[in-house]
Structures are given as C-alpha cells and as structure tokens.
Amino acid sequence: MSIDLVSASWYLARGSGVSALVLFTLVVVLGMATRAARPVAGAPRFAVRALHSSAALTAVVFLGLHVVALLFDPYAQLRLVDLVLPFGGAYRPFWLGLGTLALDLVLAIGVSSWLRGRIGPRAWKAVHWTAYAAWPFAVLHGLGTGTDAGTWWLRAVTAACVAAVLGALAWRRSSAFEAARRPTLTRPGRPLQGSSR
Amino acid sequence: MTALDLSAPDHTTMATRLLLPDATDLLSHDRRHGAVPYRGGPGILIESLESAGLTGRGGAAFPTWRKVASTAAAAGGGHRAAVVIANGAEGEPASSKDAVLLGMAPHLVLDGVQLAAEAVGADRAAVYVEAGPAMTAVMRALAERKGTGRDRVRMQLVEAPTGFVSGEESAAVAAVEGRPALPRTKRRLVTESGVDRRPTLVQNVETLAHVALIARYGSAWFRSAGTATEPGTFLATMGGAVAAPGVAEAPQGILLADLLALAGGPSRRLGAVLVGGYHGAWVPAAALATTPMSRAGLAAFGATPGAGIVWALPASQCPLVAASLIVTYLAGQSARQCGPCLFGLPALAADLARLADPRAAGGLDRLPGQLAALAETITGRGACRHPDGTVRFVHSTLRTFADEVAAHGRGQCLGDHR
Amino acid sequence: MSTPTRTPTIRTLRLHIDWVACDGRGMCTELLPELLTEDPWGYPAPVRLHGRDPLPPNGIPVQDDLEPQARAAVAACPLMALRLERG
Numbered sequence: 121m122s123i124d125l126v127s128a129s130w131y132l133a134r135g136s137g138v139s140a141l142v143l144f145t146l147v148v149v150l151g152m153a154t155r156a157a158r159p160v161a162g163a164p165r166f167a168v169r170a171l172h173s174s175a176a177l178t179a180v181v182f183l184g185l186h187v188v189a190l191l192f193d194p195y196a197q198l199r200l201v202d203l204v205l206p207f208g209g210a211y212r213p214f215w216l217g218l219g220t221l222a223l224d225l226v227l228a229i230g231v232s233s234w235l236r237g238r239i240g241p242r243a244w245k246a247v248h249w250t251a252y253a254a255w256p257f258a259v260l261h262g263l264g265t266g267t268d269a270g271t272w273w274l275r276a277v278t279a280a281c282v283a284a285v286l287g288a289l290a291w292r293r294s295s296a297f298e299a300a301r302r303p304t305l306t307r308p309g310r311p312l313q314g315s316s317r
Numbered sequence: 318m319t320a321l322d323l324s325a326p327d328h329t330t331m332a333t334r335l336l337l338p339d340a341t342d343l344l345s346h347d348r349r350h351g352a353v354p355y356r357g358g359p360g361i362l363i364e365s366l367e368s369a370g371l372t373g374r375g376g377a378a379f380p381t382w383r384k385v386a387s388t389a390a391a392a393g394g395g396h397r398a399a400v401v402i403a404n405g406a407e408g409e410p411a412s413s414k415d416a417v418l419l420g421m422a423p424h425l426v427l428d429g430v431q432l433a434a435e436a437v438g439a440d441r442a443a444v445y446v447e448a449g450p451a452m453t454a455v456m457r458a459l460a461e462r463k464g465t466g467r468d469r470v471r472m473q474l475v476e477a478p479t480g481f482v483s484g485e486e487s488a489a490v491a492a493v494e495g496r497p498a499l500p501r502t503k504r505r506l507v508t509e510s511g512v513d514r515r516p517t518l519v520q521n522v523e524t525l526a527h528v529a530l531i532a533r534y535g536s537a538w539f540r541s542a543g544t545a546t547e548p549g550t551f552l553a554t555m556g557g558a559v560a561a562p563g564v565a566e567a568p569q570g571i572l573l574a575d576l577l578a579l580a581g582g583p584s585r586r587l588g589a590v591l592v593g594g595y596h597g598a599w600v601p602a603a604a605l606a607t608t609p610m611s612r613a614g615l616a617a618f619g620a621t622p623g624a625g626i627v628w629a630l631p632a633s634q635c636p637l638v639a640a641s642l643i644v645t646y647l648a649g650q651s652a653r654q655c656g657p658c659l660f661g662l663p664a665l666a667a668d669l670a671r672l673a674d675p676r677a678a679g680g681l682d683r684l685p686g687q688l689a690a691l692a693e694t695i696t697g698r699g700a701c702r703h704p705d706g707t708v709r710f711v712h713s714t715l716r717t718f719a720d721e722v723a724a725h726g727r728g729q730c731l732g733d734h735r
Numbered sequence: 736m737s738t739p740t741r742t743p744t745i746r747t748l749r750l751h752i753d754w755v756a757c758d759g760r761g762m763c764t765e766l767l768p769e770l771l772t773e774d775p776w777g778y779p780a781p782v783r784l785h786g787r788d789p790l791p792p793n794g795i796p797v798q799d800d801l802e803p804q805a806r807a808a809v810a811a812c813p814l815m816a817l818r819l820e821r822g
Contacts, residue, residue: 154813155813157758157761157762157813164765165761165765166765166766166807166811169762169811169813170811236815237815240815241756241814241815244815500755501755502753502754502755655754655755655757656757656758656776656777657754657774657776657778657780660775660776660778661774661776694774697792698752698754698774698778700753
C-alpha cells in the first residue's frame with residue numbers, strides 16, 4: 121500500500137497540531153512555574169526558566185510543521201494570507217481563524233523575546249501576557265477545525281491539557297503562592313551568612 | 318516631634334542675609350536687592366560660585382559651582398537645553414527651613430533660579446514644593462513677577478507629595494516630568510540626563526537664594542561669614558527641647574550651644590542633640606559647647622550639618638525610645654520600590670523597638686549585634702539612599718548610647734525616665 | 736634601564752542591579768553564586784568575601800573568568816534588572 125503525499129501531509133498536519141497543543145500546554149505551565157521563582161522537583165529556578173524557553177522553541181517547531189503541512193495539503197485550502205488574517209479561510213473559517221490568532225500571537229511572543237533588549241521590560245511583558253489568550257485560542261481551534269475533533273482521544277488529550285493549565289492557574293492565583301515567596305513584613309530578618317550558598 | 322512654627326526667632330544677628338524681615342514682596346525685594354543681576358551668558362556665574370565656595374544646602378553639601386559646571390557642560394553640546402529644578406520639597410518632618418525661606422524671601426529663590434538657568438543654558442525651570450504655605454508663597458511671588466520682564470526662563474510650579482523621599486533628586490525629576498515622585502534607578506547623573514533626558518540642575522531653594530546674593534554682593538562678601546573651608550550662612554531648623562523652636566540663620570561653624578541659643582536655648586536638661594535630621598547622627602549634650610556646626614567639627618560624631626536640622630533630646634526621654642520612633646517612621650516612608658528597603662527597614666524598626674523596651678530586650682544581648690548585622694545587609698542596595706541614611710542613624714544611636722543599649726540588654730533603663 | 740611603559744587602564748567589568756526592577760526572583764544568585772547570594776528576603780546581595788568591605792557604589796566587579804556566567808545571569812533575569820558594563 122502506498123501512502124500518497126496528500127494523506128501524508130494531512131496526517132502530519134494533524135499529528136503536529138496535537139503535539140504543538142500538548143507542548144504549548146507544557147510551555148504555559150512552565151511559564152507559571154518560572155514566574156513562581158521557586159525550584160521545581162530539584163531543578164533550580166534558572167533551569168525551570170531554561171526548560172520553559174526550550175519547550176517554547178520546540179512547540180514553535182511543531183507549530184511550524186503544522187502550518188507548512190497544511191499549506192501543502194490541497195484539501196485544507198490554506199492560503200498564506202490565512203496565516204496572518206483570521207476568519208477569511210475557506211474551510212471552517214471561524215475555528216481556523218482562532219488558529220491564525222494563536223499563531224500570530226505566538227510569533228509576536230517569540231519575536232518580542234528575541235528583541236527583549238530593544239523593546240524594554242514593559243513592552244516585553246505586555247506581549248508575553250497574550251500567551252493567556254493564545255493558548256485558549258489554540259485549544260478551541262483544535263476542537264473546532266480538526267478532523268479528529270469528535271474523537272475520544274483528542275477530547276481526552278484536550279481535557280488533560282485544560283486540566284493542567286487550570287490546575288496551574290489555581291495554584292498561581294492561590295493566597296499561599298505569594299506568602300510562601302517572602303517572610304511576613306514584621307518578622308525580623310536573619311543576618312547575611314556571607315557564604316555563597 | 319515636628320516643629321512647624323513658620324516665624325523666625327525674634328532677634329537680629331550679623332548673619333541675617335536670607336531671612337531679612339523687610340524683603341518679602343517684589344517691591345521691597347527689588348528695593349533691597351535690585352534687579353536680577355544676569356551675567357549676560359551661560360557659564361559666567363560659575364567662577365563667582367567657585368570662589369565663594371558655596372555648597373548645596375539640601376543635605377549633601379556638594380560644591381554648587383561643580384554641579385552648575387557639569388550641567389552647563391552637558392548642555393553645552395547644544396542639542397538639548399537644560400532644566401533647573403528648585404527643590405523646596407523639604408521631606409523631613411523635623412525641617413521647616415525651606416517653607417520659612419519661601420515665605421520670607423521667595424524672590425531671592427526665584428532670582429537664583431533665573432541666574433542658575435542662565436548659567437547652565439536652561440530654557441525651562443520648575444519650583445518643586447509641598448502644598449501649603451510654601452506653595453502659596455511661591456504662587457504669590459510668581460504672580461508678582463508675571464509681566465514684569467524680570468524672568469527670562471518660564472518657571473513652572475510642581476507639587477511635591479508629603480513624604481520623606483519626595484525631596485530626593487530623581488523623585489523631583491520624576492515629578493517635574495509628570496510621573497509619581499519616586500526615586501528612580503540612576504543610569505546616568507541627573508546633571509547629564511534628568512527631565513526628559515535633558516541635563517538637569519536640581520538645587521535646594523536655600524542654595525539658590527545664596528546664589529542670588531552671591532551674584533549681587535560677590536564671593537568675598539559671602540565668605541565674610543562662616544569658616545574658611547565652610548563659608549557663608551545656613552538655615553537651621555531647631556526643634557525638640559528648646560525654648561523657641563523654629564528656623565534661624567547662622568554662620569557655618571557656629572558652636573552647637575550658640576546655635577541652640579538662637580532658639581532660646583534648651584528648655585530642659587539635654588541628653589543629646591540630633592544633627593542632620595532623621596538620617597543624621599547624635600551629638601552628646603556634654604559636647605555641645607565645643608562642637609561646631611560644620612563638616613569638620615561634626616565628623617568625630619559621624620555627623621554632618623545636612624540640611625541644618627538640629628533636634629534636642631531631653632535627658633528625661635529614653636534615647637532608644639526616641640530612636641525607635643524615628644526608625645519606625647522612616648520604615649513607613651519607604652518608597653516601596655526596592656526589596657532590601659521595603660523588607661529591611663521594618664525589620665530594623667522591629668528589632669530597635671524590642672531593644673527600646675527594657676522588658677522585651679532583657680536577656681537579648683545578641684540583639685545589638687543582630688541589629689548591626691541587619692543594618693549592614695540593607696546598606697547600598699536600593700535606588701536611593703533612604704536605607705543608607707536610616708542605617709547611619711541606627712549606627713549612631715547604638716554608638717552614642719552604648720550604655721543605654723547595655724542597660725536595656727540587662728532589662729534596665731538608665732536615667733531619670735518616667 | 737628600561738624606559739617606563741604606560742600601563743593600559745584596566746576597565747573592569749561591573750554588574751549593576753536595578754533595584755526598582757528587581758523582584759528577588761533569584762535566578763542570578765543561582766547562576767553567579769561566586770558573586771551573589773540571597774539576602775533574608777530573597778534579593779541578591781554581594782558575597783562579602785572580606786567580611787565588612789563596603790558595597791562598591793558603582794556596581795559589583797566581575798572577574799573576567801566569570802564573564803560568561805555573569806552574561807547568563809543578565810539574560811536569565813525575568814525583569815531585566817541586571818546590566819553588565821565595562822568601565
């Protein structure tokens with residue numbers, strides 16, 4: 121049995137799409153862990169941050185594969201303009217448009233991080249926070265456009281991703297979070313020990 | 318603890334230059350001092366300031382001619398005109414000299430602003446004052462000058478929030494830019510890059526008043542009061558256990574005992590005197606008759622004249638309690654921008670409060686050492702020198718009142734405290 | 736007798752902390768433990784190798800062999816509160 125190119129690109133698009141969703145979920149959770157500025161599972165804080173960056177790069181690669189595969193798939197009817205202008209696509213335009221938005225936001229986040237030194241911390245932070253919009257757009261895009269939208273396994277993967285992010289958000293927003301970061305204001309401080317660890 | 322009596326002591330001294338009683342409104346000021354003696358171009362005034370030896374009266378005592386010169390040099394490139402800020406924000410609750418000066422001689426200050434603006438090539442000036450009598454006085458003076466052609470540079474009134482750190486140089490710059498009056502991280506000197514990245518000269522209002530006098534009467538005249546190394550007069554705010562708290566003008570180098578006499582002398586037997594305000598240092602009562610109000614004279618006590626604040630502590634008050642109240646106030650005045658200050662000062666205040674209570678401090682002989690170590694942690698780690706100044710005050714307290722500290726550690730309090 | 740040569744001015748690499756931006760996240764203290772340690776509230780403090788040396792007012796000097804770690808610390812700070820300058 122031969123696998124023709126059309127089916128291959130279709131499988132690649134679906135597979136890389138799901139992979140990108142899972143990876144971006146990991147990125148969002150690691151992003152909150154980075155912000156928490158606490159060691160996680162023995163990994164020091166700078167390592168958590170490095171992991172967040174690496175996961176983001178990997179996720180972008182899979183997102184790139186997802187987009188390229190769809191561009192080469194005649195059935196998807198995806199044009200280059202659909203990558204920047206949302207809601208104008210041929211196939212399921214609304215759900216596709218959400219994907220476009222997610223892609224554009226991810227690209228903005230990537231570029232802003234790359235040019236961080238030039239745009240300054242405030243602008244960088246503002247763009248970075250759009251990740252909290254990009255991720256739900258990606259989730260909804262996956263549920264709405266994908267051929268596999270109705271399948272049990274995609275629903276299960278999506279549910280797991282949503283649970284992970286909601287769980288991380290709940291922890292992040294909890295009162296225990298900031299209290300654990302610093303001793304209370306009234307407690308007298310310990311003097312510096314002078315050693316480096 | 319605050320002395321906000323806005324009337325100068327009722328006497329005349331040979332040192333009265335700034336606080337003349339008959340030169341407040343524009344007409345009498347003009348009659349007394351004449352028109353603004355513009356030099357005719359940027360930089361020309363600097364030489365007079367250098368030979369006069371005028372230093373800043375806002376606390377840091379930086380040579381005024383140098384600050385003016387570096388601002389003028391930074392602006393001399395041509396691209397950006399400079400900005401002058403007259404800093405009358407006061408900040409310290411124990412100080413009222415800026416308010417008194419603005420109330421009695423606003424036109425001296427404003428003349429100084431114009432002369433400084435000419436010297437540095439500024440096209441814009443701001444007068445930074447707290448709302449209240451000081452601001453009212455400046456508004457009145459500005460209204461009097463309007464349309465007279467006396468001023469060459471437009472002067473803008475900017476309100477300073479009440480607060481200890483609002484008089485800090487970069488906070489003043491931020492306020493003039495229309496932002497919150499909080500200290501900022503300095504990447505470059507304010508004289509090079511201040512308001513809107515322009516070279517900015519920030520001077521205390523008293524310094525500018527002295528500039529206005531030097532420009533008229535010359536540097537030799539200025540040097541006829543004070544000492545050779547610290548010439549001129551200064552404004553002292555005296556408070557605490559003195560008979561007539563308020564602001565007086567005195568020559569630099571005056572003995573502390575003589576300075577206190579200008580405020581009616583001590584009203585009770587004194588334990589010590591706090592010189593330089595809440596970031597200053599203590600001078601024991603026994604040394605008042607022999608210690609001059611000068612950098613050289615006060616150095617032995619780790620003190621400087623600062624902005625001329627002299628606060629008398631009666632012997633009946635426990636010095637550690639007084640110090641604890643001051644540090645608690647200072648901790649509350651943090652701009653809350655920098656971690657070491659935001660967390661360190663309240664910790665310092667809490668430790669000092671425990672030390673101030675002999676019942677709580679008894680048996681805790683490690684407490685002073687712990688306090689000193691904590692103070693060490695906070696120094697030098699912030700956008701401004703608020704934590705550093707507080708630490709300097711704490712060190713002086715622990716050093717000057719070592720006997721009280723030891724007694725409190727044993728659960729006792731020395732002296733005739735009620 | 737050799738002619739005196741002019742010693743070139745050594746420009747030290749210095750690490751500056753922007754205290755207003757710093758939020759005590761602590762990544763710099765992990766990447767540059769030779770120079771930075773945590774104070775009781777999580778903010779970076781210079782390692783005082785000689786006890787009571789006063790804090791240098793114009794930044795913490797960084798030895799040349801620590802430059803890569805210092806640059807990593809500057810890049811890792813989520814608030815961009817660190818700056819390396821030679822001078």
